[in-house]
Every structure is written in structure tokens, then in C-alpha cells.
Amino acid sequence: MQHKVMIVDDAAMMRLYIASFVKSLPDFKVVAQAANGQEALDKLADGTEVDLILLDIEMPVMDGLEFLRHAKLKTQAKVCMLSSVVVSGSPHAAKARELGADGVVAKPSGTVSHDLQEKTGDELASTMRAVMAA
Template identity: 85%
Template sequence: MPFNVMIVDDAAMMRLYIASFIKTLPDFKVVAQAANGQEALDKLGTIPDVDLILLDIEMPVMDGLEFLRHAKLKTRAKICMLSSVAVSGSAHAAKARELGADGVVSKPSGTVSHDLEEKTGDELARTMRTLVAA
């Protein structure tokens, strides 16, 4: 049975790229998408059990860091930051981990990374599998 994934990103094209990538992974399926942290929090109570949340940082209404402050009270899902500003070793990545992010993967080409699968796909798939196995 595949693991349930929620994608949280304000860029509709990025959500599409991420969802398309996840369709190539037989052990995961997208069960929800949200354009910001507030929408994601609202959806957490109304969708099937989410195993993994892929979360952007920079979003309107509620950003990913603010979402992290509330998410652990609403879900036991693992949360992986997927952001162009949360590169390994950055202040954003450190703050995300401090607030409860379980993993951090950088988008390879900025806000809308059309080359996500090509440049970061292996790392993202490996991180996703590691997080849900933990």
C-alpha cells in the first residue's frame, strides 16, 4: 500500500512537477495539495492519513516555517522541506529542522524547478523513503 503524500507549495506549476514525479514512485501517492500553510493545516483534518508532507518555505498567507510551528500538533506525518531557500547548511534549513522538519531537500533551479526529477529526483525519492521508514 503506497504512502500518502501532501504537497504544499504556492506555485501551481511546482505542485504539478512534484505530483508528476511522485507518480513515478510506486510506493507513494499524492492525496492532497495546498497552496500555503494555512490551507494545508485546514486540509489535514479532512483527508486520509498523510504519511509525508513535502513543504515549501516561501508562500503567502502562511509560510512553511509557520506551518511547522502548528503542524506537529495536527499530524504525525513526516515533513520534508522542499525549497529553493533551504539548501543544506543554510539558516533556513537549520530553522526548519529546529521547528520540526524531518528532512530538507533543495529545489534545484529556484521557485519553479521544472528539472526537479532530473536534478534532484534521486535525492528526493531517497529522502522520502528514509523518512517514511523511520
């Protein structure tokens, strides 16, 4: 069975890198993408079914933390933060967990991390699987 994933990140190149990574995992598939939290909420409201949301924090229109405040009312999907500002122990990581994030993984090289798969791939894949197993 493949888990359905929505990628929410304002950087188009980052969405491509994340999608490419997710496609390399046999147990996950990308079913939706959004450039900000509001777009993601709209897709959920339109009936897009997802099991896991990979969510950035810093985005225009609606950021990831604001999205989290609304998401749990709209979906049963698990949420894994994937952001350059959620390094372990950071205030952003703590706030994301407080608002209901199921997992937190830091992007390895800033906002657009072209080296996501090489540097963080194992951690991201294991976090995604752990979140879905919980």
C-alpha cells in the same frame, strides 16, 4: 503499501512537477495539495490523512516554517522541506530542522524547478524513503 503524500507549494506549476515526480514512485501517491500552510492545516483539520508532507517555505498567507510550528499538533505525518531556500547549511534549513522537519531537499533551480526530477529526483526519492523508514 503506498505512502500518502500532501504537496504544499504556492506555485501551481511546481505542484504539478512534484505530483508528476511522486506519481513516478511506486511506493508513494499524492492524496492532497495545498497552495500555502493555512490551506494545508485546514485539509488536515478536515481529516485528510497523509503520511508525508512535501513542504515549501516561501508561501503567502502562511509560510512553511509557520506551518511547521502548528503541524506537529495536528498530524503524525512526516515533513520533508522542498524549497529553493533550504540549501545545505542555510539558516532556513537549520530552522526547519529545529521546528521538526524530518528531511530537507533543495529545489535545483529556484522557486519553480521544471528540472526537479532530472536534477534532484534521486535525492528527493531517497530522502522521502529514509524519512518514512525512520
